[in-house]
Amino acid sequence: MKITIKDIAKLAGVSTATVSKIVNNKIDDVSDTTVYKVRKIIKEKNYTPNYLARSMVTKKTKTLGLIIPDIRNPFFTDIAKGAEDRANELGYSIFFCNSDDDLDKEFTYINSLIEKQVDGIMLAGAAKRDRDRERKININIPIVAVDRNAYYKGIKGSIEIDNYTGAYKGVNHLISKGYERIVFVSGPLETKPSMERLRGYKKALKDAGKIIDNENIIVGTYERNFGEKVIETLDYSLKNVGFFCGNDLIAIGLIKSLKEKNYKVPEEIGVVGFDDIYISLLISPSLTSLRQPSYKMGYESIELLIKILDNNNEEKNKKMLKTRLIIRESTNRINLD
Amino acid sequence: MKITIKDIAKLAGVSTATVSKIVNNKIDDVSDTTVYKVRKIIKEKNYTPNYLARSMVTKKTKTLGLIIPDIRNPFFTDIAKGAEDRANELGYSIFFCNSDDDLDKEFTYINSLIEKQVDGIMLAGAAKRDRDRERKININIPIVAVDRNAYYKGIKGSIEIDNYTGAYKGVNHLISKGYERIVFVSGPLETKPSMERLRGYKKALKDAGKIIDNENIIVGTYERNFGEKVIETLDYSLKNVGFFCGNDLIAIGLIKSLKEKNYKVPEEIGVVGFDDIYISLLISPSLTSLRQPSYKMGYESIELLIKILDNNNEEKNKKMLKTRLIIRESTNRINLD
């Protein structure tokens, strides 16, 4: 049988109230000798308090939920690692949930997390949102949204990326490399990052005096699979085209299919990704991409979440982080301009 | 305030005992009319039981721990996904832990999982083991070991891979392709899979009438970083060498450094990996590798774990899965034999 606070109390000849105070370091009104005596017995007997019983009365579980859309995408994997590290440092455990980018699954997970009484949730939401449905869900615990937006009532903070500027930089880079037609291969437009990137794309074209043509905006999913299929759907010739992709997985799929069709990257065609996952460095040609501080995003979102839980969030609850353009082989040709 | 079983009982004019029976579907000795009436009110009020209170009395939390060494390695990521999917299907939640391949961190996590009263643990252990220390940890919940071995007292089952045969197939393939010197680039040898692969490597050499030379066995970590450094440490010329790598990350790092030094893969040098993570398909040259059923490993280990928890494990608690050799560009040269 596991040893309980009663056992300790009996052994020490004190009440459970006293032991409880000592365990939780509320020893202002406990005498030094009692503290010493009880601590010794706790150590001897290797007592640890029962979390369930404690949580019952404190209404805190020291447990968080972590929802990401795609565990196979290293971008989210890095976010998860950052989140886990920080949670661990702060004494929290993490329930892990992978939504497969499916809003229904996300709903189910949120409900199950609430039932398990997590103190808060870190959410990287599914791409396709549904404002009305989200608003209806009854959430009484804090949520911090990371990377992607969401409309739940519980959302109390967010860690975002400056996608607008990022996209602007990426597209601008393609233009400066002399690619003529600039194509945006986007993930679902229901999500804010996608829309912001679209906005940056358009602004960069406009600033360069280029015409915005819907034919050059292709929308799909944030998966490699989509990237591989893209060129099949295009009915114009791929001469001197620059592709700006919604993420690296799409870009990697695209490059794969371009190579199979014997297009020359970067000589004929340029490709820019978004995220800078580590694979981008390994493929050939290596991928020019916009680096996001993914680990940091996870780390800071948990920090923010816990601050909110502790009511210590004097700071703003919205944080925006910057991207950095990492230039590699996939756009690295002699500038034709 | 959240609605409780008492509220339901009062509304229905029955006792909490009756409501409890109905909630848990133990309705053999509850009249149909009562069941109907109570169910209706439960639905109306949207009542869900309090997990903490329930766990207090049942001593089950419907929660499992999942420990993997490296979330950045897609092999373990796939295991985690399989595990999560199966756990979810069976109504369990998962506490996620990343040990960074560090035994101390693994210990800490196990203790914290036990404190949080998980029902069981799925463990893909850190590579370097310590039998004596592990034996000392007091574990009173079941553990299923996946992929890697461990010595904790709590281990009640395992899902393994036939690493011996896998390695044999890989090495044999290199030999049949005419590579002369076969080098084994291994992860830490403290772990059973590594030792089994070494055994397979040796057997394949022996069967081919080749001499086993310790100079050709290089031991490091299961990281890409190690793969990139390997050739710096070799003091023989890399002519017609076949590298058999402990995992794909090592192989990918190795290929990267070979390319940088202008060695021709596969013409001069052949490389075989282990795991067949999806990146192996994307790099250039694409990587010949031994495919492990990683998703399945995670899926089945959770299944086994829960069977053990339910005492339904008539079957053997040890399962061994097979590998499959996937031949790609990194060994695909005209056979010189």
Next chain:
DNA sequence: AAAAAAATTGAAAACCTTTTCTTGACTATT
């Protein structure tokens, strides 16, 4: 119609903590 058997229900204990508030014992002040 009475007795026996079966079906249904609920009272109360148990699970292990934390927290509040009262009590009792000292100490300091007048």
Next chain:
DNA sequence: AATAGTCAAGAAAAGGTTTTCAATTTTTTT
């Protein structure tokens, strides 16, 4: 010496469920 003030400690309630078993009601059998 009496009173006020301080300090230390514990009794008891609360948190929400499950489970056991005794009590009651209903049905069946004689």
